[in-house]
């Protein structure tokens with residue numbers, strides 16, 4: 355792979371005078387980048403140029419890794435083995451840093467008492483490129499600052515994802531290789547111009563990200579009530595059952611059939627930390643359990659619900675996986691039926707026992723509309739004690755999101771929450787669209803109002819609207835993704 359080429363004289367009289375363009379002629383000529391050196395010695399756009407794959411890969415749709423192989427010239431320094439480690443340490447800012455490339459190689463022409471330290475061609479163009487500290491270190495180790503030219507074979511494996519895709523995709527087009535990671539699955543949201551290259555992109559993501567064995571593209575086609583997006587396999591093995599860990603808790607689920615968002619881990623933790631041993635938690639839209647299971651592990655008694663039968667099945671599975679099946683009771687109901695069924699039945703005894711009760715409602719596009727289900731829920735008011743704390747998630751596009759969501763929550767509840775609620779910013783899901791959590795104690799006036807009226811502000815049935823929410827949320831978080839996974 356490595357081929358020794360020549361020893362280029364790099365005289366010490368070309369000492370580092372970075373203000374002098376003359377000082378950079380030596381190695382520059384070897385890599386044909388002298389034009390990129392500015393008068394101040396700053397190298398512009400050189401990295402890409404030197405490592406850029408051969409032009410013939412442009413337009414490739416079926417990945418041919420061999421086609422990326424090329425020979426490039428890099429500077430190297432001949433160093434006695436006795437001081438090798440010290441020299442490499444002193445030059446760590448100048449040595450070559452490429453995936454899969456060693457910084458030190460054998461000097462094949464000479465005896466084994468020397469090694470060659472490969473230098474970054476866009477940082478070191480001549481002996482004059484070394485900083486004062488580096489030059490001083492070399493002097494102290496008696497290492498002559500003579501650069502040699504080395505031809506090295508740069509392969510597909512030494513390129514970064516962006517470098518491969520930039521070389522393949524049409525010139526000038528945006529190369530977004532961002533994906534969200536869920537266990538072994540990378541999910542992308544490819545743009546139109548990337549679609550002809552989708553299988554190549556998927557394969558590159560697998561090659562460059564250890565542990566990822568399956569890449570999917572979330573298309574914007576809504577598949578069914580619970581399978582919010584149709585997922586298209588791009589590359590790898592088609593295994594959609596992901597195993598993930600979030601805040602130290604294990605979850606397993608079929609990613610193509612349930613909701614899972616790796617960006618909610620901090621929010622899950624934040625709310626779970628508010629729960630104490632012995633508390634009661636009702637999770638109205640529980641998904642596969644990221645609030646319910648950690649709360650149960652903390653010693654809370656949990657009742658968790660999800661309308662999606664697949665979510666419900668994986669929720670039960672995850673309870674067993676985390677050995678909390680005795681602490682979590684699960685339901686497969688519509689949220690309103692859950693509030694007016696199991697929650698309503700359990701609440702009087704809990705209030706009587708002065709238990710702290712938490713009600714988590716994470717269905718951001720719709721949860722506010724479920725708040726009217728609490729109106730007139732109970733008949734007999736407890737003499738004292740606090741009513742349940744509600745954590746209701748919502749989206750807002752308003753200029754003043756806090757005011758907006760409190761107003762909407764108040765409207766649905768039929769009771770002003772201004773001054774008796776707090777709003778937590780969760781995350782920005784799209785430009786001008788925030789996800790927030792409104793937290794409040796259910797007012798006695800609402801729960802014992804005898805008013806069963808509902809503010810149905812929408813004429814569409816819930817499942818249909820839910821799909822729209824998932825579509826908007828998921829699409830936006832993928833677009834803002836920066837390989838978090």
Ligand SMILES: C[S@@+](CC[C@H](N)C(=O)[O-])C[C@H]1O[C@@H](n2cnc3c(N)ncnc32)[C@H](O)[C@@H]1O
Nearest residue numbers: 613639640641660661662665688689716816820
């Ligand atoms: C945004 S996800 C949240 C899941 C989980 N709590 C989390 O934080 O990851 C909303 C969940 O609500 C469920 N869902 C949607 N509509 C529902 C409804 N009308 N009643 C109960 N659950 C519903 C979905 O299946 C989904 O699992």
